Amino acid sequence: MLRINDILDKAQAYLPAEELEMIQKAYIYSATVHQGQVRLSGEPYLTHPMEVAGMLVDMKMDSATIISGLLHDTIEDTLTTREQIEQEFGKDVAFLVGGLTKLSRISFGSQEERQAENFRKMILAMSADIRILLVRLADRIHNMRTLQYQKPDRREYIARETMDVYAPLANRLGINWMKMELEDLAFQYISPEAYQELDTRVAKSQESRNRYTEEVKGIIFRELEKVSIRGEVEGRAKHLYGIYKKMHEQRINFDEVYDVIAFRIILESDIDKTCYEALSIVHALWKPVPGRFKDYIAMPKANNYQSLHTAVIGPYGERVEIQIRTRSMHEWAEKGIAAHWRYKEGRAFQDHEDNQIKKLREALEIQQEIKNPKEFMSNLKLALFPEEVYVFTPHGDVKSFPKGATPVDFAYSIHTDVGHQCTGAKVNRSIVPLRYQLQNGDQVEIITQAGHHPSKDWLKFVVTSRAISKIRNWVNAEEKNSSLTLGKDLLEKEFRRNNLKFSTYLKSDEIRKVLSEYSLQTLDDLISQVGYGRISAKQVVNHFLAAEAPKEPEAPPDKAKKKSAAPSLGISLTGIDDVMVKFAKCCNPIPGDEIAGYISRGRGIVVHTQKCPHLQRLDAERIVDVNWDVREKHAYPVHIKVVCTDRKGVITEVSSAISSFDVNISSARVETTDMIANLMFVIDVYDTQQLNAIFSAIRQLKIVHSIERISKG
Numbered sequence: 001m002l003r004i005n006d007i008l009d010k011a012q013a014y015l016p017a018e019e020l021e022m023i024q025k026a027y028i029y030s031a032t033v034h035q036g037q038v039r040l041s042g043e044p045y046l047t048h049p050m051e052v053a054g055m056l057v058d059m060k061m062d063s064a065t066i067i068s069g070l071l072h073d074t075i076e077d078t079l080t081t082r083e084q085i086e087q088e089f090g091k092d093v094a095f096l097v098g099g100l101t102k103l104s105r106i107s108f109g110s111q112e113e114r115q116a117e118n119f120r121k122m123i124l125a126m127s128a129d130i131r132i133l134l135v136r137l138a139d140r141i142h143n144m145r146t147l148q149y150q151k152p153d154r155r156e157y158i159a160r161e162t163m164d165v166y167a168p169l170a171n172r173l174g175i176n177w178m179k180m181e182l183e184d185l186a187f188q189y190i191s192p193e194a195y196q197e198l199d200t201r202v203a204k205s206q207e208s209r210n211r212y213t214e215e216v217k218g219i220i221f222r223e224l225e226k227v228s229i230r231g232e233v234e235g236r237a238k239h240l241y242g243i244y245k246k247m248h249e250q251r252i253n254f255d256e257v258y259d260v261i262a263f264r265i266i267l268e269s270d271i272d273k274t275c276y277e278a279l280s281i282v283h284a285l286w287k288p289v290p291g292r293f294k295d296y297i298a299m300p301k302a303n304n305y306q307s308l309h310t311a312v313i314g315p316y317g318e319r320v321e322i323q324i325r326t327r328s329m330h331e332w333a334e335k336g337i338a339a340h341w342r343y344k345e346g347r348a349f350q351d352h353e354d355n356q357i358k359k360l361r362e363a364l365e366i367q368q369e370i371k372n373p374k375e376f377m378s379n380l381k382l383a384l385f386p387e388e389v390y391v392f393t394p395h396g397d398v399k400s401f402p403k404g405a406t407p408v409d410f411a412y413s414i415h416t417d418v419g420h421q422c423t424g425a426k427v428n429r430s431i432v433p434l435r436y437q438l439q440n441g442d443q444v445e446i447i448t449q450a451g452h453h454p455s456k457d458w459l460k461f462v463v464t465s466r467a468i469s470k471i472r473n474w475v476n477a478e479e480k481n482s483s484l485t486l487g488k489d490l491l492e493k494e495f496r497r498n499n500l501k502f503s504t505y506l507k508s509d510e511i512r513k514v515l516s517e518y519s520l521q522t523l524d525d526l527i528s529q530v531g532y533g534r535i536s537a538k539q540v541v542n543h544f545l546a547a548e549a550p551k552e553p554e555a556p557p558d559k560a561k562k563k564s565a566a567p568s569l570g571i572s573l574t575g576i577d578d579v580m581v582k583f584a585k586c587c588n589p590i591p592g593d594e595i596a597g598y599i600s601r602g603r604g605i606v607v608h609t610q611k612c613p614h615l616q617r618l619d620a621e622r623i624v625d626v627n628w629d630v631r632e633k634h635a636y637p638v639h640i641k642v643v644c645t646d647r648k649g650v651i652t653e654v655s656s657a658i659s660s661f662d663v664n665i666s667s668a669r670v671e672t673t674d675m676i677a678n679l680m681f682v683i684d685v686y687d688t689q690q691l692n693a694i695f696s697a698i699r700q701l702k703i704v705h706s707i708e709r710i711s712k713g
């Protein structure tokens, strides 16, 4: 069993004494809380966190990571809480262990392969800090090394998950040894027979392979020496899963897999050019196999792997695969991102290292800039897919959504009808509000009810374009319907008030004249225009009154007049032309506010802010969608209240801050109560943007406690 002193011995080579103490403290803590627990192997539970920490110290991780390795199962498997960990070991460690706990609660199991990529992304997204992922991978390696103690059905389940999810993640981070070990361990349980057979064959051929390897190594080494290129030549059997995959993909037998041995030239020099020189030596020695040369130095792989690959016809006419790279490329190829997790206090990253990290981060879609190595080491956040969240369907499929998506977005992603009929949602088996924002790893279930309809309010919180357009279509159709009903209602009433009957005029010549007057096609158009409040019922009736009795009709508003009506307010409202518009006095909307229109009887549309309490009390049937469409700037009155310390000259101080924006103050009022002054202003502003700028300027004033927009002074 690994001992704490083994870990500390390795750690003291690169960590300061006080951090070693913290590691020791974490060891004691872990031993205490896991006391009495045993692994399926019969060993004390503590062996597991110790092995995980051992791998992390071998990778020369920072102390917070090693401590998190020791504590990674404490929240999940003991009574320990995150708060306790924070108290004992600080925020950083608590953050890592908390993240590991969340990760341990999701499992992919034996989902279909097509889901694997989404699942990998989910894990990346949940590993808010790359160190969480590294501990998770070490955890998985130890669990795989001891998988034989699991029940057979669990073995295959865990092995599949390892093969489909964790090995590719290790690969993505460029940590080759982890990827190979995870693959071989998983392979052993997924295809035990193939694994055994391959294992036996590789073992059997070992002696002759060794002889052959030494021979080829010697030839290459001597040729390099002749031109004074210094380096090391390695030759070793590929990992079993790698051989197996090759046999499968290329449909060849074991005997045909010539490159069971991979040769590798690792050059002392750190100059790329030397690699190409070594390559030309190899190609002069043996004939290259056409089409097998790959230049991953000029074109690194996505995980930033760099190397030259070639295949040649070797001394016995066999195919030999050779990789050529510098020492630092090799370091990266083996350890990936972990290679750079070093305490390099006092020394800046060398340019090429910096570049490598940059490229890796790009590959991982990390957006932030690295400013210094310390920041990189202690603070590297894997903001991998900052704009996406990954959630489970009830069947365990993973779906991705833009950040901020809600259960309604989820419902529409399944089917339009599921969206329309969605009445509620459960997340992780508890009911949530429809505007709940989905979190990574949530399991989402939609509750539907036949005949249920979408609500216009949903448009305020859905984020996917699919949900938005589906809801909008429904709402538009619905509004058209209700405007027809409303218009018909208004017309019938207005006709009745004038002792006429609307229905008798439906097919009359007069009505056709009215239609052409307003350039409308059908009667329905006219009715819905009335319903939308664009034409008043009175205007329509007047046509018929004029026909009945030659009385001076209220002139139908002619184009010129109508056009001048709206612009007098300095705005027009999209979707509604030529209609009388007024601003509600209760809430005084200004451009930038979310607004709604209310069709008043005969007074056109009154615009309220959507938050206005008055609007809530009005007849919902008559509320229509309106939007700002500011073509020329106008100033609008806004009531504001500033709370500040009562002192001489406060009103001057605040008003001059306002006036510095060249804004008119149309009224100012002060109320004082012990030491506090409430200043009420009415100011004329262009829009919310300007208002916000004024607000932040006022907030800067030392005397100001708070500032708010109020509905009326």
Ligand code: MN
Residues within 6 Å of the ligand: 048, 072, 073, 139
């Ligand atoms: Mn564990």
